[in-house]
Amino acid sequence: MADRAQSLMRLWPGLIAAALVAALTLGTLLAVALRAEGWGGLSPSDWAAIRFTLLQAFVSAAISVALAVPVARALARRRFPGRGLLVTLLGAPFILPVIVAVLGLLAVFGRNGLVSLVFNWFGWPPIHIYGQHGVVLAHVFFNLPLATRLILLGWLSIPAERFRLAASLGFAARDLTRELERPMLKAVLPGAFMVIFVICTTSFAVALALGGGPRATTVELAIYQAFRFEFDLGKAALLALVQFLICAVAAGLAMWLHVPEGGGPGLDRNVERWDARRPGLILLDAAFILAAALFLLLPLSMVVASGIPGLASLGGSAAKAAMRSVAVALAAGAITVAAALALAFAVQALRGRAEKGLVEGIGYLSIAASPLVVGTGLFILLFPVLDPVSVALPVTALVNAMMCLPFALRVLVPAVERVDRQFGHLADSLSMTGYARLRHVYLPRLSAPVGFSAGLAAALSMGDLGVVALFADPEAATLPLQMYRLMAAYRMDEAAGAGLLLLTMSVALFWMFDRGGRINADA
Amino acid sequence: MSFLHPNPARLRMESAMRTTLIATGLLALANAAIAQEKPVLTVYTYDSFTADWGPGPQIEAAFEQDCGCDLKFVSAGDGAALLARLRLEGERTEADVVVGLDTNLTAAAAETGIFAPHGLDLAGFDMPVDYQDETFLPYDWGYFAFVYDVNAVPNPPKSFEDLAASDLKVVIQDPRSSTPGLGLLLWVKAAHGERAPEIWEALSDNILTVTKGWSEAYGMFLEGEADMVLSYTTSPAYHLIAEEDPSKAAAAFEDGHYLQIEVAAKVASTSQEALADQFMEFILTDAFQAVIPETNWMYPARLPGNGLPEGFETLIAPERALLYSAGEAAQVREEALEEWLTALSR
Numbered sequence: 001m002a003d004r005a006q007s008l009m010r011l012w013p014g015l016i017a018a019a020l021v022a023a024l025t026l027g028t029l030l031a032v033a034l035r036a037e038g039w040g041g042l043s044p045s046d047w048a049a050i051r052f053t054l055l056q057a058f059v060s061a062a063i064s065v066a067l068a069v070p071v072a073r074a075l076a077r078r079r080f081p082g083r084g085l086l087v088t089l090l091g092a093p094f095i096l097p098v099i100v101a102v103l104g105l106l107a108v109f110g111r112n113g114l115v116s117l118v119f120n121w122f123g124w125p126p127i128h129i130y131g132q133h134g135v136v137l138a139h140v141f142f143n144l145p146l147a148t149r150l151i152l153l154g155w156l157s158i159p160a161e162r163f164r165l166a167a168s169l170g171f172a173a174r175d176l177t178r179e180l181e182r183p184m185l186k187a188v189l190p191g192a193f194m195v196i197f198v199i200c201t202t203s204f205a206v207a208l209a210l211g212g213g214p215r216a217t218t219v220e221l222a223i224y225q226a227f228r229f230e231f232d233l234g235k236a237a238l239l240a241l242v243q244f245l246i247c248a249v250a251a252g253l254a255m256w257l258h259v260p261e262g263g264g265p266g267l268d269r270n271v272e273r274w275d276a277r278r279p280g281l282i283l284l285d286a287a288f289i290l291a292a293a294l295f296l297l298l299p300l301s302m303v304v305a306s307g308i309p310g311l312a313s314l315g316g317s318a319a320k321a322a323m324r325s326v327a328v329a330l331a332a333g334a335i336t337v338a339a340a341l342a343l344a345f346a347v348q349a350l351r352g353r354a355e356k357g358l359v360e361g362i363g364y365l366s367i368a369a370s371p372l373v374v375g376t377g378l379f380i381l382l383f384p385v386l387d388p389v390s391v392a393l394p395v396t397a398l399v400n401a402m403m404c405l406p407f408a409l410r411v412l413v414p415a416v417e418r419v420d421r422q423f424g425h426l427a428d429s430l431s432m433t434g435y436a437r438l439r440h441v442y443l444p445r446l447s448a449p450v451g452f453s454a455g456l457a458a459a460l461s462m463g464d465l466g467v468v469a470l471f472a473d474p475e476a477a478t479l480p481l482q483m484y485r486l487m488a489a490y491r492m493d494e495a496a497g498a499g500l501l502l503l504t505m506s507v508a509l510f511w512m513f514d515r516g517g518r519i520n521a522d523a
Numbered sequence: 524m525s526f527l528h529p530n531p532a533r534l535r536m537e538s539a540m541r542t543t544l545i546a547t548g549l550l551a552l553a554n555a556a557i558a559q560e561k562p563v564l565t566v567y568t569y570d571s572f573t574a575d576w577g578p579g580p581q582i583e584a585a586f587e588q589d590c591g592c593d594l595k596f597v598s599a600g601d602g603a604a605l606l607a608r609l610r611l612e613g614e615r616t617e618a619d620v621v622v623g624l625d626t627n628l629t630a631a632a633a634e635t636g637i638f639a640p641h642g643l644d645l646a647g648f649d650m651p652v653d654y655q656d657e658t659f660l661p662y663d664w665g666y667f668a669f670v671y672d673v674n675a676v677p678n679p680p681k682s683f684e685d686l687a688a689s690d691l692k693v694v695i696q697d698p699r700s701s702t703p704g705l706g707l708l709l710w711v712k713a714a715h716g717e718r719a720p721e722i723w724e725a726l727s728d729n730i731l732t733v734t735k736g737w738s739e740a741y742g743m744f745l746e747g748e749a750d751m752v753l754s755y756t757t758s759p760a761y762h763l764i765a766e767e768d769p770s771k772a773a774a775a776f777e778d779g780h781y782l783q784i785e786v787a788a789k790v791a792s793t794s795q796e797a798l799a800d801q802f803m804e805f806i807l808t809d810a811f812q813a814v815i816p817e818t819n820w821m822y823p824a825r826l827p828g829n830g831l832p833e834g835f836e837t838l839i840a841p842e843r844a845l846l847y848s849a850g851e852a853a854q855v856r857e858e859a860l861e862e863w864l865t866a867l868s869r
Contacts, residue, residue, distance in 0.1 A: 102739065103743070205735040205736075208733060208734065209733075215867070221700065228700060231607060376611070486574075489576050490741070490820070
């Protein structure tokens with residue numbers, strides 16, 4: 001009976017978190033649907049939008065993951081000065097507000113960008129970035145960092161003992177790939193692909209701007225059209241449902257392809273890679289790291305360069321907006337970690353594969369949610385009860401936390417599973433339960449993924465994620481809102497300054513949490 | 524031993540402090556009560572109206588001088604988002620006045636049935652067209668236009684066909700998500716009617732890309748990504764007046780230029796009837812109108828006594844103003860969107 005009570009204790013916080021996520025995603029969708037007057041079907045142009053969405057998301061995810069494998073491998077087996085900083089900076093594109101990232105990308109790949117400038121020296125015409133390839137380029141720019149990070153975590157999860165054993169058996173790099181790395185990749189890649197595929201399906205502003213026109217209409221844009229142009233809430237809800245279905249199918253496929261990690265636990269030792277000492281491999285890894293760094297950091301440097309002149313002219317209102325954004329980001333980070341841990345323990349406590357999948361799956365729902373529909377649904381739900389504007393900031397924090405939850409789950413669920421596999425029996429035999437178990441078994445070993453999750457959630461949340469635009473408080477603007485306002489008032493220099501401030505603060509928040517988590521882990 | 528026999532002086536001091544605290548608290552309460560007694564006029568508007576550098580703060584200060592009230596702005600995205608929010612709120616809305624719809628939205632706005640006639644005299648407007656509406660009161664207006672850099676484009680196109688024949692690249696906004704984007708759709712339709720699909724097809728290779736909103740497009744233009752951008756004839760005034768940069772200009776099209784007229788309306792269910800009326804009247808006074816040109820970068824609906832700010836005289840003055848009535852705009856826009864999508868999706 002004690003066991004049963006114990007497993008219930010581990011279950012209910014996760015179930016509450018799951019219910020909350022379901023309410024914020026499916027509940028808001030339902031709220032919008034119930035307000036609709038009549039239900040239309042999908043028009044041919046909606047189907048075209050669905051096809052385009054699927055295609056670009058598939059290609060973007062495939063390329064992101066394929067490129068991330070060699071980059072992650074290089075980062076996993078090399079140690080060099082500045083590696084930690086590089087890993088952090090490489091993550092920055094993922095947390096950039098869309099509009100800033102687009103301008104940064106165009107400063108490199110646009111008609112008037114760096115690459116075209118170089119082409120010009122050779123007398124070649126400027127590159128034409130607008131089209132399908134532009135959409136994919138932008139999505140790879142956003143998601144390569146995430147893919148790299150997820151796969152890198154997979155590499156780091158291979159216990160040091162295996163590499164030792166492999167070295168003592170005289171494994172070459174090729175043997176190591178076959179015996180250790182390929183099984184790990186089989187376990188990690190479907191999930192990474194799925195997450196990025198789903199992120200790309202909800203893309204809108206980037207796809208449109210770099211897609212070169214209405215050919216690049218995604219489902220999210222079709223939802224926008226239904227909401228703003230036609231005010232057809234039924235159609236908006238229907239399209240949002242289609243988006244969920246696409247993502248559900250993708251998630252189902254990923255789970256079906258997912259191979260559970262094999263092999264026994266290790267002893268938490270530092271990894272030494274004897275196999276990778278050949279000069280050829282060193283050169284190869286250096287090339288991959290350099291290429292990825294150039295691709296990701298060049299547009300970022302352009303964002304920094306264009307933002308510096310405007311920084312000085314940013315007034316007190318931008319500073320206040322920044323403080324508000326930090327408060328929202330910290331709250332969102334805390335909520336994300338709490339909810340993700342609760343869900344991860346619940347998944348761990350559940351026995352059946354279907355039950356595990358269901359609870360974890362609900363946690364991922366938000367990634368497929370249309371920000372516009374979530375915002376509208378929340379508005380419909382809140383408006384009769386209270387003034388939505390009065391709760392703008394808490395709601396922003398809550399919704400941002402929910403939007404970040406999938407990324408936290410992606411790293412925390414396997415991490416909790418791993419710790420439990422390695423130390424669960426030992427803890428059981430010592431009758432360690434409840435807080436003691438959390439404090440001594442889980443938290444010390446989870447500090448790296450927890451730090452990563454909190455940092456990512458806080459950093460993403462700085463960018464606001466656009467959900468609550470419908471009821472932003474004019475007196476209490478967040479930094480991204482302030483930046484959009486500056487842009488809308490022709491103040492592009494100041495807006496670029498605000499963008500730089502946003503980027504710096506996002507990266508700083510991410511770095512603090514991520515680094516903090518890893519320092520604890522090393523101690 | 525002092526804690527057994529407390530020091531009387533200290534006791535006195537504590538009691539005095541307590542009295543002061545209570546008094547301060549009471550005073551604060553009283554102040555709050557006075558503040559509450561001031562009626563609140565809630566004005567819904569779009570987001571950029573309420574920004575520090577937008578018209579909102581100056582207008583609020585000017586109106587509060589006489590009204591003995593507290594003017595509170597509530598903002599939602601842009602004009603279309605504002606309308607969507609009002610539709611969601613319906614008759615339960617807390618808005619007393621709405622500022623920031625435009626003539627492309629008024630038909631749908633009227634359908635909601637939440638607005639009341641303004642009852643004001645519509646004479647004395649300084650607008651290129653005769654505008655009569657009992658409910659929606661114009662407060663500013665502007666022409667859509669393609670803006671370019673005079674150093675980069677020495678011979679700007681003089682019409683859509685001119686533009687289509689050139690190899691200039693333009694950035695426009697998506698009519699499904701942006702107000703100027705929708706304006707361009709109606710501009711081409713109003714100027715060319717049946718020939719609109721043809722014009723769009725001819726333009727398709729000049730359209731570098733389409734953005735979600737005005738800001739992305741304008742930002743791309745300023746970064747030198749495109750030769751021209753869809754904006755307003757008044758855009759160059761910002762660069763000239765605020766940045767002392769005379770290099771931006773709007774291309775004058777012989778086809779005529781489509782108008783955007785921004786309007787305000789009183790909400791029928793308002794609990795502040797008198798204040799709402801007072802604000803509607805205030806909109807047409809100099810105190811409101813003089814703020815518009817250099818904050819909203821649009822033309823005031825009724826010219827203030829001291830005219831337009833210096834610099835506005837350099838702007839182009841289109842000879843032909845195009846505008847669909849609210850009803851026509853609502854009718855043609857779906858067809859126009861279909862034509863646009865078809866031509867640009869090839």
